[in-house]
Amino acid sequence: MKKKLLEHIISKKNNKEEFAIITNISTGESFIFEKNKNIDKNFEKYSDEINNYLNNKQNGIIENTDIFIDTYLRPIKVIIVGAVHITQYLLDYIKNLNFEIYIIDPRDYFASEKRFPNINIINKWPIEAFEEIKTDSSTALIALTHDPKIDDSALKHALKNKFFYIGALGSKKTHENRCQRLKEAGYKEEEIGSIHAPIGIKLGGKSAPEIALSITAQLVLESNKL
Amino acid sequence: MKNALDEKILEKANLWIKANHKVALVTVIKTWGSSPRQVGSKMIVNEKSEFAGSISGGCVETSVIDECLQLIKDNKPFKKIELKVTNENAWDVGLACGGEITIYLEQIN
Numbered sequence: 001m002k003k004k005l006l007e008h009i010i011s012k013k014n015n016k017e018e019f020a021i022i023t024n025i026s027t028g029e030s031f032i033f034e035k036n037k038n039i040d041k042n043f044e045k046y047s048d049e050i051n052n053y054l055n056n057k058q059n060g061i062i063e064n065t066d067i068f069i070d071t072y073l074r075p076i077k078v079i080i081v082g083a084v085h086i087t088q089y090l091l092d093y094i095k096n097l098n099f100e101i102y103i104i105d106p107r108d109y110f111a112s113e114k115r116f117p118n119i120n121i122i123n124k125w126p127i128e129a130f131e132e133i134k135t136d137s138s139t140a141l142i143a144l145t146h147d148p149k150i151d152d153s154a155l156k157h158a159l160k161n162k163f164f165y166i167g168a169l170g171s172k173k174t175h176e177n178r179c180q181r182l183k184e185a186g187y188k189e190e191e192i193g194s195i196h197a198p199i200g201i202k203l204g205g206k207s208a209p210e211i212a213l214s215i216t217a218q219l220v221l222e223s224n225k226l
Numbered sequence: 227m228k229n230a231l232d233e234k235i236l237e238k239a240n241l242w243i244k245a246n247h248k249v250a251l252v253t254v255i256k257t258w259g260s261s262p263r264q265v266g267s268k269m270i271v272n273e274k275s276e277f278a279g280s281i282s283g284g285c286v287e288t289s290v291i292d293e294c295l296q297l298i299k300d301n302k303p304f305k306k307i308e309l310k311v312t313n314e315n316a317w318d319v320g321l322a323c324g325g326e327i328t329i330y331l332e333q334i335n
Contacts, residue, residue: 001251001334003243010236025255025330028304059266061256068255068330070266075232098232 001030008032009072016100018074020054022046026066033069043067075100076223077135081126081154082144083111086169089212090142091119094219104129106150126154138226140165140219142199146174152181159191165222167199167215196222235268235279239334247272249334250294254281254327255306261325273298281329282309290329297331304332 005021009032012019022043023030031040035054039047049062053069061068075098080087083105094101102120105111111121122129141158143151146169155178158166168178175197182192200214201221235251242249254267262283269279269287271294281290286309297305308328 001332003334006236006240006243006334010240013232013236023330023332025304025306028332059264068253070253 005030005032013072016074017072018054019072020050021070021072022050023068023070024066025061025068076226077102077133077139078142078219079104079133079135079139079154080142080144081105081151082146082169083107083116083121084144086144086208086212086215088115089209090144090215091116092209093212093216097220102129102133104154105145126150126157130154130157135161135163137162137164139163140223141167142215142219143168144199146170148178148181152178155182155195156185156187159187159194164226165196165219166194167196167218169199169211170197172198233268233279235270238278239270242270242272242276243334247274248298250297251332251334252279252281252290252294253330253332255330256328257325258327259325261327263327271295271298282327286327290331294331297333302333303335304330306330 009021012032018035020033021030022033031043033039033050035051046062046065046067050069053060054071057071057073059070078094078099079102080090081104083103087103091101102122103111103116104122104124104126106123106125108123111123113121122132139161141154141163143154145151151168155166155168168175170178178197179192196218199218200211201217203210203214205211205214239249239251250271252269252271254263254265257265262285263281267281269277269281269290271277271291273295275291275295277287277291280287293305293307306328309326
């Protein structure tokens, strides 16, 4: 592989682009493949197969050829509302996974660069913050403030945009009240029922790192269903 | 979720290159049976035998590092290697789990 290609791949990864690296393992030549873009002439006849691999999120050798396809998918967006204590532990776990992570918290003393170095922090109310982040059905929301003033608008945005995972911190009582508010706001029972609350897989622990671990487990479980 | 893990191996390779190391990149391109790591898994090796990443979770890394050092020494651009448990002559350590993998070694230059 050429140094230039390596640098090109890294910049594409940083830009969260979706692409594939195609390598002819009998000649050693490789190039970047992007959907709907011109393909190198030597590989033109494989474009359907390459698209199939990308669409199926798979890597592999095209049958009866020497063409290896290595796909790079856009990471799943994970939006955490609340730059709280649990969030610090949660980041320790999920930063090792291929997620694009954002933290939203209007309280600047919580959402400081010092507390959360090298993370996208949006120091705004969720409604304003979501104007800056493109979200869709492959986005996850983890609401951790358990303050309706902050969490509720984020939950509503996530429900409207059909996020694949919506988790909200809070006791059963807190969640009952939350459900009531969402019901009054016109959300269907089915939609409200899709919120994972109390958040996380039941591990039995109550400390911040244990809750963070249980949220991580649930997030990964739901991500693997995509 | 594919690409669940981003080990930043290519980023590390780039750092090594900027520090004037010679770097071989190893990619798992095919697997059979219960091989431990998926197709696309990567490892890098430099001329000082330093390595990062993993292609088998520890089963065959030692032998592959030797192959990479040879590739760098011979200044060969690439090499394909099939690792089979039964092929004892070629590999003193096999995949304990009974799997087989094909790997692709290439120099970054």
